[in-house]
Amino acid sequence: MIELKGIYKTYGKGTVNEQELFNDFNLTVADNDFISVIGSNGSGKTTMLNMICGSIPIDRGEIVINGSDVGKLKEFKRYRKIGRVYQDPAVGTCPSMTILENMSLADNKGKLYGLTPGTPKKRISYYKELLSELGLGLENKLNVKVGLLSGGQRQAMALLMTSMSPIDFLILDEHTAALDPKTAEVIMRLTDKIVREKKLTTIMVTHNLIYALEYGNRLIMMHEGKAILDISGEKKKNAAVDDLLNLFNKISLERGNTV
Numbered sequence: 001m002i003e004l005k006g007i008y009k010t011y012g013k014g015t016v017n018e019q020e021l022f023n024d025f026n027l028t029v030a031d032n033d034f035i036s037v038i039g040s041n042g043s044g045k046t047t048m049l050n051m052i053c054g055s056i057p058i059d060r061g062e063i064v065i066n067g068s069d070v071g072k073l074k075e076f077k078r079y080r081k082i083g084r085v086y087q088d089p090a091v092g093t094c095p096s097m098t099i100l101e102n103m104s105l106a107d108n109k110g111k112l113y114g115l116t117p118g119t120p121k122k123r124i125s126y127y128k129e130l131l132s133e134l135g136l137g138l139e140n141k142l143n144v145k146v147g148l149l150s151g152g153q154r155q156a157m158a159l160l161m162t163s164m165s166p167i168d169f170l171i172l173d174e175h176t177a178a179l180d181p182k183t184a185e186v187i188m189r190l191t192d193k194i195v196r197e198k199k200l201t202t203i204m205v206t207h208n209l210i211y212a213l214e215y216g217n218r219l220i221m222m223h224e225g226k227a228i229l230d231i232s233g234e235k236k237k238n239a240a241v242d243d244l245l246n247l248f249n250k251i252s253l254e255r256g257n258t259v
Contacts, residue, residue, distance in 0.1 A: 002029040002052060002169065002201070007061035009047065009225075021047060022225040025061075034195055034202045036212035038244065039222035040251065045205045048222075049171050052203075054078045066168065083162035083200075085155070087174040092158025095147030099138055099157070102146050103127040106161035130160060134190065152183030156190060163194050170195060172204040176211070184208075188215060209241045223251050 009022040021044050029035060039045050050056045052063060054075035063071050070078055085092055093102050107123060124142070131139040134156050138149075146154060155175060163170065172191065176184035192215055195202050206212050212219055219236050221229035221244065229247060231239060 001031050001064075001066060002203075003027070003062070003064040004048070004051070005062040005064065007051065007063075008059045009051065009056075010059055020225075022058075025225060025227075027220075027227065029201060029203060031201055032199055033218055034216035035204065035218045035220055036216045037203060037205045037220050037222060038207065038209065038212050040248070042224075043222040044225040045222055046173060049084075049173055049203065049205060052078075053082060053084060053171060081168045082171060083165075083167040083169070084171040084173065085158050085162055085175040087177045089151040089154035089158065089178060092162060093146045093154050096145060098143050098145055099131070099149075100124065100127065100142040102157065102161060103130070103142075103164075106164045109165040130164070131157075134160065135186075150183075152179050152186065155179060155183075155187055159187065159190055159194065163198055163200070167198075168201060170200040170202040172202065172206075174205050174207065177207060184211075191215070209244050212244070213239055213241065221247065 004025060004027040007022045007025040008020075009025075010018060010020045012018045025044075025048075027048075037045050037048070047056065051058050052065075054070070054073060054077075058071060061071075062069050065078070065081070094105065097105070104123065104127075107127075127142070128139040136153050136156060138153060138157065141149075146157065149157070155178075159175070175191070176187050179187060188211055191204075194200070202216070204211075204216065213236070217236070218232035219229070219239070220227050228251075
């Protein structure tokens, strides 16, 4: 379980650009929740993910993960139980290293290498088996450098690698935004498969309203640091893209803009 309690966050404190984003923000993510998070630019979606992962500090409040306040816990320590996939396919992999070397790095996350080989031969068949499930033929390209792969192949690898070691939480930061529609569909099906099989508590930020409705058990719309919509169960199943667009339009008009 992830709990955000009384979160305050202000950017540019003491400057002319000072902006309060979160003011007493609260959110509970239950075990096995798969939450789709949507919202306009600047609504606080990615900032929320960064605060959970420890990429940026909070001003006040508590971030509680599995019953422990992790507000002062270093980012790398939080990643022992959190896997994260970013929008840029280049971020989650090492382009100058081969597929085999990347898989071995992910396999040994949080472990001490000591004097053992960096890419143990006894694990190669296991890596091939995992890669074959992607259906991209990567199991036959173990010695190819990841930088030579397509964006979709790299994102599939990043998703696979981040879930190889035991984790409780999966954070997806617009992980299909940089992909073409066909490849994005492949990545979303893979995402759903991994979340279900590994029973991961998942938060997915997306601008794709169709994916937001199709995947997960809960949907949150954020605006100006607040969750203005939080639906799950039958309400989410019965929601439509037009419903979300109408709410977006209403927000935009209230701000004096047009969509």
